[in-house]
Amino acid sequence: xxxxxxxxxxxxxxxxxxHRHAGSVHAADAKMALEHARDTYTRRMEGVSLWVLPSAQIxxxxxxxxxxxxxxxxxxxxxxxxxxxxxxxxxxx
Amino acid sequence: MxxxxxxxxxxxxPAPQTVEDPAxxxxxxxxxxxxxxxxxxxxxxxxxxxxxxxxxxxHAHSEIVGMLPExxxxxxxxxxxxxxxxxxxxxxxxxxxxxxYSAAETLGTSREQMIEALHSGxxxxxxxxxxxxxxxxxxxxxxWLVDGAAIMNQVPLQRTSYGPYAxxxxxxxxxxxxxxxxxxxxxxxxxxxxxxxxxxxxxxxNRWWWPSLMMFxxxxxxxxxxxxxxxxRIKRETNDELRQKFVDVTVPQAEAIGLTVPDAALRWNEAxxxxxxxxxxxxxFYAVVRGEGQVAKERMQARxxxxxxxxxxxDAAAAxxxxxxxxxxxxx
Numbered sequence: 271x272x273x274x275x276x277x278x279x280x281x282x283x284x285x286x287x288x289h290r291h292a293g294s295v296h297a298a299d300a301k302m303a304l305e306h307a308r309d310t311y312t313r314r315m316e317g318v319s320l321w322v323l324p325s326a327q328i329x330x331x332x333x334x335x336x337x338x339x340x341x342x343x344x345x346x347x348x349x350x351x352x353x354x355x356x357x358x359x360x361x362x363x
Numbered sequence: 364m365x366x367x368x369x370x371x372x373x374x375x376x377p378a379p380q381t382v383e384d385p386a387x388x389x390x391x392x393x394x395x396x397x398x399x400x401x402x403x404x405x406x407x408x409x410x411x412x413x414x415x416x417x418x419x420x421x422h423a424h425s426e427i428v429g430m431l432p433e434x435x436x437x438x439x440x441x442x443x444x445x446x447x448x449x450x451x452x453x454x455x456x457x458x459x460x461x462x463x464y465s466a467a468e469t470l471g472t473s474r475e476q477m478i479e480a481l482h483s484g485x486x487x488x489x490x491x492x493x494x495x496x497x498x499x500x501x502x503x504x505x506x507w508l509v510d511g512a513a514i515m516n517q518v519p520l521q522r523t524s525y526g527p528y529a530x531x532x533x534x535x536x537x538x539x540x541x542x543x544x545x546x547x548x549x550x551x552x553x554x555x556x557x558x559x560x561x562x563x564x565x566x567x568x569n570r571w572w573w574p575s576l577m578m579f580x581x582x583x584x585x586x587x588x589x590x591x592x593x594x595x596r597i598k599r600e601t602n603d604e605l606r607q608k609f610v611d612v613t614v615p616q617a618e619a620i621g622l623t624v625p626d627a628a629l630r631w632n633e634a635x636x637x638x639x640x641x642x643x644x645x646x647x648f649y650a651v652v653r654g655e656g657q658v659a660k661e662r663m664q665a666r667x668x669x670x671x672x673x674x675x676x677x678d679a680a681a682a683x684x685x686x687x688x689x690x691x692x693x694x695x
Contacts (some may be wrong), residue, residue: 293531
């Protein structure tokens, strides 16, 4: 027996929120992946909408590149509002 | 449900020694010591990966095999209410197995390999499921004691160092509480019933108490991998610590419904602030680990039969998917 392909499951818990990763399921096709996602991850009203997508289609960054990718943001504190001092008597800014 | 800690039992097969890069290893150890989570694509020592694959897959197998002793009572549940509850619980156990298999797969093993290992008898699962469920009262005892012991084990695992395992545990723990409460409520109902029903509840406690204590695994001094697992934050508390906690919370629960824990040595120790309890029959434990449990063969036969009887469904689904995919390509 060969395993059915793996699918990643994303759930929108309620209207207004984005879909969030919940886990994965094996399924022969997309329709079955949705059914399995429903049975596996929403037995207690966890969601109002499901996404499933083939795990093989996900492109992810390499943890070894985390430094070059994310560290440059560390010293750019001027991107945060608290970097700027404004006198107390100036309001609504 | 949970799996029994079976570490340190594989003396026949010493783990292959891998020489790790000292710099990578030191960085890994520092991250873990700092309570950071390790994620699937992060570097990890081979021994860490191996330990996790073993522990998570055993845990998954225990959930799946754990469906059997309760599943066989669904058709005999005494009311529609109890039947719906038991059905939901057994379905949850299946779900827990699936979360865990998925977590193990992120470490590079496959579902197929794990299922093959279970069915061929290579993989272990919790010893508790190789005891028979003789009466309806056993369904209460399993929920109350077996799931109770599982919760005790699983709550600290929500902070285990491997991210996918920790996340699966968060989901499992959220669902597990209902399992224990329905079991206790079922036992409570029997205790409030006829003399015969109360006797059934006591009999179930008598038979499930000691096997439940064994679920926490061998004593700390006989569990050589514990130290490493604690250091890597795979385990957060030792077998004996968790066992003591379980005894401390469960004894008053038994007393509250007029049941007697079957242990003559059990007494509150004021100085320790814990219950002292009697010696566990470790010979029995190791015999069950070796596959000599009362219904071990029956469990695996039922499991393999279900898998084989479902083969045509899996084949049909795969054939259907292939046909649809081919038709889609032809249409494009």
